[in-house]
Amino acid sequence: MSEIKASGYPNEDENVSKETQATNQQSLEEEIHNLRERLHTLQVRLQEEGGRPGKNSHETQTPAKDWDSVGHGLDKYMVERYSRQIILPSFGVKGQSKVSNGSVLVIGAGGLGSPALLYLSAAGVGKIGIVDRDCVELSNMHRQVIHTERSVGIHKTKSAKQAIMQLNSSIQVEEYTEGFTPENALEIVDSYDVVLDASDNAPTRYLISDACCVAKKPLVSGAAIGTDGQLTVYCHGDDGPCYRCLYPTPPPATSCARCSDAGVLGPAPGIIGTMQSMEVLKILSGIGEVFSKKMLVMDALYSRYMVVKLRPRSETCASCGKTPEITRDTLSSFDYCSFTGQASPSDAATPGLRLVDDKHRITVEDLVQRMNPKHLLVDVRPNHHFDICSIPGSINTPMTSFDASLVKNMFEEGSYEEISVICRRGNQSQRALLELHTIGLDNAVDVIGGMQAWSAHIDDDCPIY
């Protein structure tokens, strides 16, 4: 194959050829991405146009039927479609009518939002808003069950809307791809009856709660990480607390784990998200007892499910107290990132921890040059991460039990001349490096970008997790 060259490209200039190949590949990937988005848009439109007659129950007037003596407004198709929930004595046609004319805003189309969106659209909630700024990734698939393999790379709101349209074409779906921000929060929340928090970070949780306090909307809140979960309803009734009532001071940033760092078993958010959808249906239909002033705490690993009582609304709460600091006028200028000490999700996407100077940092390409018997490569990821994939010849000493003097002994006894430290993304390795420098291993260097950079630039067969 080496003799075969495309015309117009000089044989001797391999760099130009490689660059051109990379550019071609990039433009092809962009084209595939654009085509996928276009395909989804067309599929959604086809679904919308091909829906059943008389669709879009939300806020539309249905002419009264002879057989509808109570004026519930449901047509024959709707009664048949939702008959198994309508024949529930507590729910009935009145419950269905309220649900069909009701609306819910789901913030986050991920692990919690996926089951919630599926059940809410299946139940026939008239209008569903979906907020998410992210695109579907392969690592989402094990828990974000509304998305399919074909959705990888496209916006989650688009993917979710398509799934909803396939499930129930009568639903009016609104997409908010810009995410939920102090600037747009109230305008969006004002258009819905209930809000479902399926987000995964502290700044957004405070913002959602504040917006619901100001707009006086019930907030169905859920959280799940690992095999644990929580569920409650905030801002409900006359004395239901808000998120701020319970947590006037944000927890330290270090205690706020995310699924991408801590891991999660799919059914954990699946259970909580499903329970959130049940609370939404109860609120919209007016049946049962809303889960306010109580919190479900789930430990699914040991099958422990506890309900703890919560304090009622706090009179001194900055958001829903007697003299609130957060109001319709002030909310948009509140700085949620500095309040919680956490970056917004968009900032967090670009890791930029810098603990060591440039001369003690090397790229993965530099690391390849160092690979020789006199070089010691220390991998400080947890054991179970090291088990996933590792660089041949590296040794694993997890950061949680990192002993710099042990590494120093190994370096000296093995007569090594160079030492590099690697982790998952290049943050923990810098912390380890500082410890090694402190005990005199001055030539130790850190690998920028860690194993993710290794997989991306050196060994594309090595998984990025």
Ligand SMILES: [Zn+2]
């Ligand atoms: Zn409050």
